[in-house]
Amino acid sequence: MKRVIYSLYIDIPSDQLDNQNPYFWDSISKSERTKISLKENYDRLLSVKQQYSKQINVDFKMFEYDQAYQEYEQYFAKHYPDMSSYNVVNFYKIHLLYQLAQEYDEILYLDFDVVPTSKISFFDTWDLTKGICLLENNNDVNKRKLSIFDINHSVRSPTAKFYNAQAMLHEEGMSGDNDVINTGIVGVSRAHLEQLQYFSDFEYVLNMMHTLQQEDNDTIYPPNIVKMFGYDNETVCSYKLRMTDTPVQWLNSEWHYFYDTEMHIPTDTKLLHAINKKFDFVWRFYEKCNL
Secondary structure, three states: OOOOEEEEEEOOOOOOOOOOOOOOOOOOHHHHHHHHHHHHHHHHHHHHHHHHHHHHHOOOEEEEOOHHHHHHHHHHHOOOOOOOHHHHHHHHHHHHHHHOOOOOOOEEOOOOOOOEEOOOHHHHHOOHOOOEEEOHHHHHOOOOOOOOOOOOOOOHHHHHHHHHHHHHHOOOOOOOOOOOOOEEEEEEHHHHHHHHHOOHHHHHHHHHHHHHOOOOOOOOOOOHHHHHOOOOOOHHHHHHHHHHHHOEEEEEOOOOEEEEOOOOOOOOOOOOOOOOHHHHHHHHHHHHOOO
């Protein structure tokens, strides 16, 4: 059984950042804060992943802004010029899953802002023959229970992803039931990547997403919902899971702790996803773990 952990770091130029509201504790765009924080913490974020991979005796690979990424980026610039660099990067991380599956049986992807905080092996804990390991964010969809006509969220929000995937499934004549996925941590086997067929009709899927974004498309959704539609790797993942009936195992908070608005990190956390980029808190917790 060949296994690998990998991560991806692309320093998106400032003039290509999409404008996102600040984190609750901050005064600058989330995109700008992410750029600054990842660069400042680069060495340690890389080191902790290398260390964890070595401890559990699996390979580790780090991907960055190389020739392969540049060619991938150029394809989208030519064919989908309205797609943000952020979304290109996130489609690329899924692309890398399929590249690595040519060599490895089981793969664990970690966003660069994920910090392993345990010596326990992910692969020994999760049986990847049973399904793809992902986190669902369903409870964050329309948390305020607003009328569909009053919803106004970021294109990156769980609410936007839910309705976007729902619209795509409706286009296929299916019910709109879907799970909102976070792909910051993904554990998967080669067999389930093959079943998912993420890129089998990728151009068709992206063209559908483009059509759904147009205000003049024949849709049941009000303009405020259509405004939230975009290109998003997690929306495509939700859509593909339904279309292919690929099995899923939902990660619990131990193995994908979504560190966002809470200023507390549970002691049983194994993989910490620093959504809020509060790395000062993260490193203090890490040091307490005696790793």
